[in-house]
Amino acid sequence: MAMASEAIVKVKEIQKGSQEGRKQWGLWCDTRGNGVRDPSKHTPEFLEEFVAQYNAGGRLESPAPEKVETLAELVKTGQRNSHHWQQAWTLYCQRFGHGVNDPYKHNSAFLVGFMDFLAYRGCMAMYGSVLDAGYNYWDWNESYDPRKDSLVQKIKAMQRSNEEAKRQWWQFCDNRQGGIRDPTRHDVRVLQEFLNEQGSS
Structure with missing residues (x-):
């Protein structure tokens, strides 16, 4: 019950925080929650999934009007x-x-x-x-943002070469980014924040 209450509070804070937050919650409910926008009517998992993707910078687009x-x-x-x-x-x-x-x-x-x-x-x-x-000629994770791609590659290289750095990245994501460990799913601000804390820029 406590977990559900905490998740509801998080969703309501996002809604109150900005018009974009309200819009994203509405789209999330329309596309995945059968149009039910009352947070108390959804499971904690449903709410936490929304919070995690929103905090990671994920945004849904309004669908084009179709019959x-x-x-x-x-x-x-x-x-x-x-x-x-x-x-x-x-x-x-x-x-x-x-x-x-x-x-x-x-x-x-x-x-x-x-x-x-x-x-x-x-x-x-x-x-x-x-x-x-073994083919790398098509990078599905490329963001077409040179700065972001550079930061993503730095974090991936750190994880490959240093087990402690990998642990630090996982801890950073688990504690502050909703458990999303894929660096390509975070925006530049989040990636740079982690690198700054690690003394790397």
């Missing part, structure tokens, strides 16, 4: 033609859609959220395959 019927039919087409798509949709609805599998009973934001989820996971899977095959 629900068009998006729902796209989901239906995927279900009819792909067993894996159907399985992914079912699991997604169980976790984020209160077990409601009928795409016509969800809003457009939820349907777009599912497609974005598949695209993100697909990129991660292909990125892993590229590395396994």
Whole structure:
């Protein structure tokens, strides 16, 4: 119960802190929480996941206005033609859609959220395959921000060469960044803050 209360407080603080915070919570609920925006109606895990991604700089984009019927039919087409798509949709609805599998009973934001989820996971899977095959000509984690990419590479190099530095990075992420240890998922401010604390710039 205490964990749930703490998570609710964190979400409310984000909402009160800025208009962007309120917007992001709304989008998070629309795409993953079936449009339910009352924090007390969600699990602690759902709330903590939002807090972690928000604090790490992750932002959701407002979906382009699309007719629900068009998006729902796209989901239906995927279900009819792909067993894996159907399985992914079912699991997604169980976790984020209160077990409601009928795409016509969800809003457009939820349907777009599912497609974005598949695209993100697909990129991660292909990125892993590229590395396994030994090809590095396509960097899926490249941010196109030279400064950020440089900081990310520094932190990765520190982790590879120094076990203590790796432990420090993990501790920094666990205690202050919601447990997100992938440096590519943090913004420049967070990366630079860690390096400054380590005496590296």
